[in-house]
Amino acid sequence: MLGDYQQTRLSEYARIYDILIPRDHIFRRMNEEIDFSFVRKELETKYSVGMGRSAEDPVRMFKYLMLKAMHPASDEDLVKRAYTDMSYKFFLGLNPEDDVIDPSLLSKFRRQRLQDVDLLSLLISKSVAMAIEKGIIKRKSDIIVDATHELAGSIAYRPVDYMRKMYGQIFKACEPFFNEAFRHEDFPKFPEDVEFDVFKSFCYSLISLLKGNGMAQIPAIGNKVNLLKEGLEDMECRRAISRDKDAKYGSKGPGRGFFGYKAHIGMTPESIVVAATVTSGEVGDGEYLVPLVEQAKQNGIEVDSAIADAAYASKENLDTLKGDIKVVAPLNTQVTQGRRSDKETGFHYNKDADMYVCPAGELAMRKERHPMQTKKVNADGKVIRNFHNAKVVYFFDVEKCKTCPLREGCFKGTKYKTYHVTILSDTHKEQIEFQKTPEFKQKMKKRKRIEPLNAHLKNDLGMKQNISYGIESMTMQTAVAIYMSNIQKIMKFKG
Known part of the structure; x- marks a missing residue:
């Protein structure tokens, strides 16, 4: 008590x-x-x-x-x-x-x-109120938005690697119990160089065999068999098997993947964090611009401009905040949206790799730019080619699509798996004009101030890797690290 x-x-x-x-x-x-x-x-x-x-x-x-x-x-x-x-x-x-x-x-x-x-929201609101009270930040302010990756607290195994690992552990557990009815030679061999579905079928048949002959009744063997079965069930909806169930694969650029989480952060130019949230690693950066702005408002900040990188300059963000808050984010023609949006398809743009990422977290291999096509008619006035806007087409690895747990409704067994975005909508034309103004260029210089904060939070305040498992643990670490950072800034400014 x-x-x-x-x-x-x-x-x-x-x-x-x-x-x-x-x-x-x-x-x-x-x-x-x-x-x-x-x-x-x-x-x-x-x-x-x-x-x-x-x-x-x-x-x-x-x-x-x-x-x-x-x-x-x-x-x-x-x-x-x-x-x-x-x-x-x-x-x-x-x-x-x-x-x-x-x-x-x-x-x-x-x-x-x-x-x-909700420790994260509580600690941010308390520290922001303190900073406003002491005059360190003003109620009306710009916010700088960015996302930084956080590592999971356990190793992640690819599905095939996990099945091979568990096969070895089950075989080792069975060795002391081989007998005349179930000999060493009767233990099935792990298949090599076959398709993913064959590996899964083999593992399910191994589980059935050990349960059928009673070997799974032995605790040392049964525990391993149950772990394999649980992992096979996870493979239906996950690309990796890990003790950290909430962590997922994300990308920081070509060949720079990570397994863990993302901290989406909004801060004032004085490096006081006024909004933050934690998600799994595969989530795109851009979709959290509006929630961070709303959270900053709840914490007493009248947001004038949201300053961010190209990943946040989507059509949805520009339309949502239009007329209320200026989005100071440089447009990239490969980020613009046509008929489809990232939220509808699950694909999102990765600014570091300059590529799109599929819902399963796989990075596109290459891209092609298709120029605008105008409508053409023949001598009889019949249309022989319709008008098409310019677009960028992204190509993904079909071999990975074949074994992807999310292939249902996404991959149709074609020769190529592509995703395209239409270039330049009316919303982006207005943003292009805004980018030419001195105000945009002046405010954009502030964006780099968030990079030292991310490094400080991760390297000095323990936000780099989860000390336990699960998104709740990672959120708690992030909350305490951000609160400690804000307090340090307040003490520094006041001193």
């Missing part, structure tokens, strides 16, 4: 803090200038009112997570340092002689107390 955390026990050693920790130390300033009581208010429903022993102060537990973001380390190493580092103890509200928590409490706090709490 929640106890009374307002009482402070006096210590004869408290004067050590006055000697060791300067007045301008960031931990001292944070304790003096930031009211962390909102954490206790938000989490009070997660604790019993009058039953059980007094729980560790939620504010203190949250501060442990902040320290973990500032100095990325395991829970055990973090607690060990908190025991000997006086600046840590001062920030945590402990006396110099006080003991620290057991490391397992941090894991319990993350999984139980922070479950179902």
Whole structure:
């Protein structure tokens, strides 16, 4: 249950803090200038009112997570340092002689107390309100939008590699139990150099064989068989098998794929993050421009312009924000939309590779530009060629399409798998004129300011890789990292 955390026990050693920790130390300033009581208010429903022993102060537990973001380390190493580092103890509200928590409490706090709490929105709104109150950012401001990739916490296996791996583990588990009824020679051999469907059929037949002869009743074998069966079921809707079920493949350019998540971030020119969300890695950047703008508005920012790269200059974004917010994003003729939109087809443009990515996350191999065709008529006035806008056609690897779990309704068994976009709509013509103005060029110079922030969040504040599994864990890490970044900026500007 929640106890009374307002009482402070006096210590004869408290004067050590006055000697060791300067007045301008960031931990001292944070304790003096930031009211962390909102954490206790938000989490009070997660604790019993009058039953059980007094729980560790939620504010203190949250501060442990902040320290973990500032100095990325395991829970055990973090607690060990908190025991000997006086600046840590001062920030945590402990006396110099006080003991620290057991490391397992941090894991319990993350999984139980922070479950179902929209921590990302909460921490961003609190830090943005603080920045506005202290005059660090203005209510009416531009926001700079970008997405950065975050790695999953486990290895991803391609379907065939996973089947081969599990086959080896099952064979090894069966070795001690071979007998006259089921000999070593009776164990089927794994097929080589055949099509994907043959591999799947082989694995299902292996499962049936081991269940039929009773070998799957042995726990050491049955566990492996069940894992293989679960992986085969995942292959119906996923390109990779991993313990991190929410992570997916994304692309950062030719030959630069990653397996994990994406953090979509909107910040002010002062590098204060005012909006953010976390998605799986295959999601396109552009479709999150409008949600980030709406989130920034909810956090008290009157958005004047949204500054972004070419991935955000889609027709949908320009039409949605037209007349309200200026979209300062350079047009690329290969991003323009014709009759079909990215949302309808599941394809999205990857600015780093200058290619389109299919719904399964595969990058196009090449592209061709088809020029505009005008309508032609013969001597009798009959139309022999209709008018067609110029378009760019993207070609995908047919061999991958044949084994893709999303091929139903997408790949029709043709010689080529293509996707095309029509060039230059009326909306984009207006955007082209806007790009020529001095205002656009001046504001576009601000876009590069978000790159150092992305690097700081990932390399210094622990947002680079998931420490656990699942999108909830990654979102929690992102929330604490962004809050810590905002607080550091606020302290720096105020200082």
